[in-house]
Amino acid sequence: KAGVTQTPRYLIKTRGQQVTLSCSPISGHRSVSWYQQTPGQGLQFLFEYFSETQRNKGNFPGRFSGRQFSNSRSEMNVSTLELGDSALYLCASSLGASGPRYNEQFFGPGTRLTVL
Amino acid sequence: QKEVEQNSGPLSVPEGAIASLNCTYSDRGSQSFFWYRQYSGKSPELIMSIYSNGDKEDGRFTAQLNKASQYVSLLIRDSQPSDSATYLCAVNSRGNSGYALNFGKGTSLLVTP
Numbered sequence: 001k002a003g004v005t006q007t008p009r010y011l012i013k014t015r016g017q018q019v020t021l022s023c024s025p026i027s028g029h030r031s032v033s034w035y036q037q038t039p040g041q042g043l044q045f046l047f048e049y050f051s052e053t054q055r056n057k058g059n060f061p062g063r064f065s066g067r068q069f070s071n072s073r074s075e076m077n078v079s080t081l082e083l084g085d086s087a088l089y090l091c092a093s094s095l096g097a098s099g100p101r102y103n104e105q106f107f108g109p110g111t112r113l114t115v116l
Numbered sequence: 117q118k119e120v121e122q123n124s125g126p127l128s129v130p131e132g133a134i135a136s137l138n139c140t141y142s143d144r145g146s147q148s149f150f151w152y153r154q155y156s157g158k159s160p161e162l163i164m165s166i167y168s169n170g171d172k173e174d175g176r177f178t179a180q181l182n183k184a185s186q187y188v189s190l191l192i193r194d195s196q197p198s199d200s201a202t203y204l205c206a207v208n209s210r211g212n213s214g215y216a217l218n219f220g221k222g223t224s225l226l227v228t229p
Contacts, residue, residue: 033216035219043204043219044219045216045218058216088159090160104148104165105206106162107160107161109158109159
C-alpha cells in the first residue's frame, strides 16, 4: 500500500500571503489529521477530518483552516501568513472508525513552510 | 490542557545496552498510547501501540503501560546506532468532539558504538 503523500514538500512564502497544503491518505483511511511541528513547541494538533467533516480542532487561530474531500484527500490553508507560521506541517491518516485500534496514525513526509 | 511529559534527554546508551524511555500523561480517560520514532529531518514513524495495562513486545521493542500510574514506557533491547533518533510518546485523548493525539516533546536517544 502506498503511504501518506503530501504536496508540496517545500514552500517559501512572504508575510501576508496565504498557502494551501495537500495531503492524500493511505487507501481506505477516512481520517486525516494535521499537525504543526516546530523546535520549540514540538508536535501540535491542528485539526482532524473524518468523512468530510471536521471532527476535532486544536488551539490554533482561525487563519488555519482545512477541508476534506469525498475521496478522503485533505487540504489545509493558512491565510495572512506570519513569521511564526514557519514550521513543518504534517498530516497523518488513520482508519478513523470508533475503537482505539482504528486510531493508529501514519504520517506523511511533511511540508516544510518558510515564511520570510 | 491534557499533558504528555517526556524527558528531553539526550539519553546516551552504549551499543548493545537497553534503552529505557519514559512518558507520563495527565488525562485519566486516555485509551490509546503510541510510540513514534523520528529521525532528524524526517516525519514520525509509528513503532509501537498499546491499549491495555502490561507489556507488549515486538522484536527488540517492548512497550509498558500502567494506567493507574498514568505511565507509559518503551524499552529498546540490544540498542543499535541506527536507533539514534527522537522518540515521541503520543496519547489519544478525548477532545471536544472526537479524539486527538497529544504528543510529548520527545526524548533524544543516542546509541554510541
